[in-house]
Amino acid sequence: MNILQTEASPNFGGQEYEMVLEAKELAKRGHHVILIINSKNKILAETIKQFKLNFYQLPFKNTIDLFSIIKMRKIIKKHNIEIIHSHSPKDHWISYWATLNSNIPILRWRDIINPVPSKWHRSFIYKRGCKYLLVRCNMIKEMFIKNNKINPKKIKVIPASIDFEKFNPNINGNYIRSEFNIPLNAIIIALIAQIRPEKGHKYFIEAANYLKDRPNIYFLIVGGETDKSSIRINELKDLINKFGLKNIIFTGFRKDIPQIISTIDILVLPSTDVESVGRVILEAFAMKKPVIATFIGGIPxxxxxxKTGILIPPHNSKAIAEAIDFILNNPLKTKEMIENAYDFVKRNFSVKTIVDKIEEIQNDALK
Structure with missing residues (x-):
């Protein structure tokens, strides 16, 4: 099958990585896969090259960018594209205009929780502009049914997928401690996410302040900046200075996430909004690391x-600190949660299992 994957986002995170991971698996199965991405997204372009996939870059200036529409139409014709996976609003609209009056079905992915406005011109592209709407968790499906009145049969739940060759308990990341001068016997608590307000970095830092009397503990903030991150990082550093904390480390964007997860003791994801799954949670599960996360979106x-981790309310730094204390003070219960989480992710989230489901939907869409 000739498949086109499109992504207009200029940023790189779980959604973008997920697209490439599943595109690679589709290509391994003999499908001809082409990607079109935002010309500003250098990290995504580099990732696609590493996965040895073919791709094009377009500006995606807006939802009616004539240049992008014409170029996409030419790419579709050149590669005899049979089906399109679109991942963000701009590339969805460009795909819609580029395939108008054709029989090429569009599969629209939706990874984030924040609701789409119910007004007809915002709901139209989901109701009429795609064959199926593919969402990463049940909460997103229920949101579209309730807010946008989309037929439940049109919405398919496809969870995130994990590459167990890349994320497994046998990965060694000891060099991370050397790189950041962290003692071998120190406890490392990490937040791994893009620097964005809804990821809850403020509460992670406040939790570190609650635990400042606990000896030999370090806090890693792992993740790259987005277009609006610079001011945000300065605010976070001001907060750290206000508390007088010396044990918080910003690593910046990292390509070696498996090695970082392997060396940490606890993963914290204190999201406050728009979190569907948080694929780093599943990656930590696969590497047998305990997880603390907020009761947001699809996380529960x-x-x-x-059972598989600890859930806490959002906007609550004290709850983060208490959950960290619980994990450190209850090793037997923590081991039980780790094993439960590992079994859960292995059964349900392998990239092969997820792409099996994608192939079924693709075949159905072409009938």
Whole structure:
């Protein structure tokens, strides 16, 4: 099958990585996969090159960017594209205009929780502009049914997928401690996410302040900046200075996430909004690391409190600190949660299992 994947976002995060991971698996199965991405997204372009996939870059200036529409139409014709996966609003609209009056089905992915306005011109592209709407968790499906009156049969839940060759308990990341001068016997707590307000970095830092009397503990903030991150990082550093904390480290964007997860003791994802899954949670599960996460979006579908991890309310730094204390003070319960989480992710989230489901939907869309 000739497949086109499109992504207009200029940023790189879980959504973009997910697209490439699943595109690679589709290509391994003999499909001809082409990607079109934002010309500003250098990290995504580099990632696609590493996965040895073919791609084009377009500006995606807006939803009616004539240049992008014409170029996409030419790419579709050149590669005899049979089906399109679109991942963000701009590339969805460009795909829609480029395939108008054709029989090429569009599969629209939706990874984030924040609701789409119910007005007809915002709902139209989801109702009429795609064959199926593919969402990463049940909460997103229910949101579209309730807010946008989309037929439930049109919405398919396809969870995030994990590459278990890349994320597994046998990965060694000891050099991370050397790189950041962290003692071998120190406890490392990490937040791995783009620097964005809804990821809850402020509460992570406040939790570190609650635990400042606990000896030999370090806090890693792992993640790259987005277009609006510079001011945000300065605010976070001001907060750190206000508390007088010396044990918080910003690593910046990292390509070696498996090695970082391997060396940490606890993963914290204190999201406050728009989190569907938080694929780093599943990656930590796969590497047998305990997880603390907020009761936001689709996270409770995967983090089952005191079973596969610890759930806490959002906007609550004290709850983060208490959850960290619980994990450090209860090794037997923590081991039980780790094993439960590992079994859960291995059963349900392998990239092969997820792409099996994608192929079924593709075949159905072409009938």
């Amino acid at each position: 579908e995967f983090v089952l409190n005191k």
